[in-house]
Amino acid sequence: MKRQICDIGRRMWQRSYVDGNGGNLAVRVAPNLVLCTPTMVSKGFMEPSDLCLVDLDGRQLAGTGRRTSEILMHLGILKRQPRAQATVHGHPPYGTAFGIAGLLPPTGLVSEYELFVSAVIAPYHTPGTSELGDEVASLAQGHNTILMANHGVVSWSQNHLEDAYFKLEIFEACCQTYLIAIQLNRELSLISGGHLQQLLELRRRFGVPDPRMISEV
């Protein structure tokens, strides 16, 4: 698991989803135990020995480095969503730009996004604070991707770490694709209502949370 966290961190850095020491990852390894990334380390160059073990209140139990200062945001999700297995946070440029503008990419345009991502915007709170942790935790009910205004993106998965990373990657790809599409100066074609319903049905089968199907989350 530690190696997988390092691998996903490298993929995030290679795709410019993390800058400086930014971004962090967390994986539930027991009901009340979470493996997470350390603070002040590039996510592209972590070693398994850098990782930290914390409880759900953020108390560090093992690891030589200090746990990420943003752990409360991850723990907020992992506490409120007992089925959440992993959380991934980064500052991907296109998604973060949407967050600065206070926008989400429109729905009904990209099938992959409709299938796997349920996104919402969180108002700005200082990174690392319990206010941000509480805000994100409440929005994680019904959404697997939270765009934090003036900050970045956090995604979670009930399956595994790579799946949480996929949400972030699909979200970022949709933001980038939409920005390119509107520069083509043509009317954008929407996925039709019937086809959209098919995607929503597949999404329900994949267990993707959706506020339009809140009772099934």
Ligand SMILES: [Zn+2]
């Ligand atoms: Zn951050």
